[in-house]
Amino acid sequence: MNIPWVEKYRPQTLDDVIGQDQIVKRLQRYVEEEALPNIMFTGSAGVGKTTCAIALAKALLGEYWQQNFLELNASDARGIDTVRNQIKSFCKLKAVGAPFRIIFLDEVDNMTKDAQQALRREMEMYTKTSSFILSCNYSSKIIDPIQSRCAIFRFTPIKAGQIIKRLRVIADKENLKVEDSALEDIVYFTQGDMRKSINILQASTTSDKSVTTEAVLDVINRAKPKSVRKMIMKALDHDFMGARDELRDIMIMDGVSGDDLISQMYQEVNKMTNEKIIPETDFIKLMEYMSECDYRIREGSNARLQIEALLSKFLIVKQEA
Numbered sequence: 001m002n003i004p005w006v007e008k009y010r011p012q013t014l015d016d017v018i019g020q021d022q023i024v025k026r027l028q029r030y031v032e033e034e035a036l037p038n039i040m041f042t043g044s045a046g047v048g049k050t051t052c053a054i055a056l057a058k059a060l061l062g063e064y065w066q067q068n069f070l071e072l073n074a075s076d077a078r079g080i081d082t083v084r085n086q087i088k089s090f091c092k093l094k095a096v097g098a099p100f101r102i103i104f105l106d107e108v109d110n111m112t113k114d115a116q117q118a119l120r121r122e123m124e125m126y127t128k129t130s131s132f133i134l135s136c137n138y139s140s141k142i143i144d145p146i147q148s149r150c151a152i153f154r155f156t157p158i159k160a161g162q163i164i165k166r167l168r169v170i171a172d173k174e175n176l177k178v179e180d181s182a183l184e185d186i187v188y189f190t191q192g193d194m195r196k197s198i199n200i201l202q203a204s205t206t207s208d209k210s211v212t213t214e215a216v217l218d219v220i221n222r223a224k225p226k227s228v229r230k231m232i233m234k235a236l237d238h239d240f241m242g243a244r245d246e247l248r249d250i251m252i253m254d255g256v257s258g259d260d261l262i263s264q265m266y267q268e269v270n271k272m273t274n275e276k277i278i279p280e281t282d283f284i285k286l287m288e289y290m291s292e293c294d295y296r297i298r299e300g301s302n303a304r305l306q307i308e309a310l311l312s313k314f315l316i317v318k319q320e321a
């Protein structure tokens with residue numbers, strides 16, 4: 001009974017899906033009408049696309065949904081021809097025990113343009129018997145003829161509060177003792193990705209069924225938001241040596257990588273601007289410095305040196321103001 005919690009707690013019906021309210025409403029209309037046009041789900045990972053596709057199929061196809069539902073991944077290692085052959089042989093057969101058949105094709109944005117053209121022809125060929133649900137992260141990577149043949153549903157990241165609520169429900173069912181700050185840390189890190197949030201909760205659970213901030217930060221290998229803020233504050237207050245010490249603790253003692261830290265700094269500066277600790281004019285300059293530093297780190301230069309140089313620029317920003 002060691003199934004991953006993401007599967008154990010996957011919503012089984014559209015009603016149970018969290019967030020995505022407008023999408024769920026539109027999908028429920030298809031269920032009422034007992035018909036499904038070709039549709040496309042777009043949005044980042046872990047926000048409910050696959051969940052909605054399965055829940056919709058169950059609602060539309062009823063008891064025999066599994067026989068009439070085909071789930072495929074477009075980036076199947078065996079190649080796109082395998083995927084297309086599976087679609088063909090599935091669509092040729094008539095639906096049994098259900099009004100029509102549904103093909104759920106995930107990661108369509110990983111298909112080449114040529115493969116997408118072929119897919120479009122298949123979608124047209126089988127319109128009488130089958131409906132397609134296509135899923136992708138970026139709709140801009142999908143050719144226009146497919147986009148124009150689909151009703152498009154844009155999934156949004158799940159709100160932090162909604163994720164925390166869901167994690168609490170799971171924690172209750174699993175009899176966990178969870179620190180509030182641990183949940184805050186999870187959502188700060190996962191940025192609206194429910195799958196990642198649940199996975200981190202499970203991975204951070206200790207043998208005595210508790211989830212602490214410390215365990216969470218250990219799992220995600222991230223700096224404590226408080227330390228990042230302290231470092232930024234010191235730099236803004238012209239305490240360069242102090243900021244450098246903080247940086248050393250974060251990178252050397254806690255083992256946080258340069259690109260993780262820079263994105264955390266970005267998040268923290270954003271927050272501090274919202275809280276009016278950093279004036280907007282400074283914010284603009286800081287963004288420029290941070291993106292430059294981010295670029296250099298990605299290009300392979302020494303991360304600690306780059307971030308030190310970045311911190312020295314934080315000092316100047318305040319001086320210029």
Ligand SMILES: Nc1ncnc2c1ncn2[C@@H]1O[C@H](COP(=O)(O)OP(=O)(O)O)[C@@H](O)[C@H]1O
Pocket residue numbers: 005006007009010011016017018019020044045046047048049050051052158194195196198
């Ligand atoms: N909107 C949501 N409501 C409730 N749980 C969700 C939601 N989105 C994702 N999850 C959780 O995350 C897991 C992965 O979600 P999934 O629908 O597969 O995401 P994706 O958008 O990447 O297809 C689900 O099994 C479920 O546990």
Ligand SMILES: [Mg+2]
Pocket residue numbers: 049050051106
């Ligand atoms: Mg998915």
